[in-house]
Amino acid sequence: AQTVTQSQPEMSVQEAETVTLSCTYDTSESDYYLFWYKQPPSRQMILVIRQEAYKQQNATENRFSVNFQKAAKSFSLKISDSQLGDAAMYFCAYRGNKLVFGAGTILRVKS
Amino acid sequence: NAGVMQNPRHLVRRRGQEARLRCSPMKGHSHVYWYRQLPEEGLKFMVYLQKENIIDESGMPKERFSAEFPKEGPSILRIQQVVRGDSAAYFCASSPLAGFAGEQYFGPGTRLTVT
Numbered sequence: 001a002q003t004v005t006q007s008q009p010e011m012s013v014q015e016a017e018t019v020t021l022s023c024t025y026d027t028s029e030s031d032y033y034l035f036w037y038k039q040p041p042s043r044q045m046i047l048v049i050r051q052e053a054y055k056q057q058n059a060t061e062n063r064f065s066v067n068f069q070k071a072a073k074s075f076s077l078k079i080s081d082s083q084l085g086d087a088a089m090y091f092c093a094y095r096g097n098k099l100v101f102g103a104g105t106i107l108r109v110k111s
Numbered sequence: 112n113a114g115v116m117q118n119p120r121h122l123v124r125r126r127g128q129e130a131r132l133r134c135s136p137m138k139g140h141s142h143v144y145w146y147r148q149l150p151e152e153g154l155k156f157m158v159y160l161q162k163e164n165i166i167d168e169s170g171m172p173k174e175r176f177s178a179e180f181p182k183e184g185p186s187i188l189r190i191q192q193v194v195r196g197d198s199a200a201y202f203c204a205s206s207p208l209a210g211f212a213g214e215q216y217f218g219p220g221t222r223l224t225v226t
Contacts, residue, residue: 002163007160034117040181042219043200044222045154045220047214091153093153096209096211097210097211099144099146099156099211100156103151103153
């Protein structure tokens with residue numbers, strides 16, 4: 001069974017600084033997708049960024065980028081120029097024959 | 112194009128009562144997935160349905176929980192004789208593609224509180 005591990009229960013970052021959230025996963029599948037979702041206090045799940053496993057190039061979406069290391073099964077999220085609105089719970093997720101979520105990392109942004 | 116809709120957003124039930132959670136998928140989506148989020152945890156898959164069929168219920172508790180997605184109307188997640196441990200946020204997602212191949216679009220969730 002696939003598993004997703006987020007080893008940082010909570011992270012803090014100063015406004016305008018950069019922060020990296022860690023995620024590792026375990027799978028025997030070769031074709032899959034990886035995602036980062038943001039869950040603000042409203043609890044709505046918002047897709048931040050996705051990465052196809054067959055693509056070597058790391059995905060980027062504006063201030064959000066990933067460091068995808070397929071051999072190491074690592075998928076970290078970097079948030080540049082952090083803003084107060086980035087404060088939320090962030091979930092790493094794996095999609096193969098199921099959609100599996102990590103336990104989440106709470107990100108706090110200090111002004 | 113309206114997104115995935117869930118109602119109610121908040122539901123309070125006393126122990127032993129029944130809870131019915133509704134999910135209307137995005138227009139054109141015929142695949143619905145239910146997830147449960149316990150406090151301080153990530154979302155856990157419960158069940159995957161297509162119109163009138165349960166495709167994968169490997170994440171559903173064996174007792175008291177059931178789901179349906181009728182030909183007409185929303186998908187329903189039903190919890191009978193609720194207990195305090197059922198208190199959680201329940202999310203529905205829909206997809207235009209079968210299985211887990213397509214993008215899943217999430218609803219806002221229903222927060223169930225059992226008193």
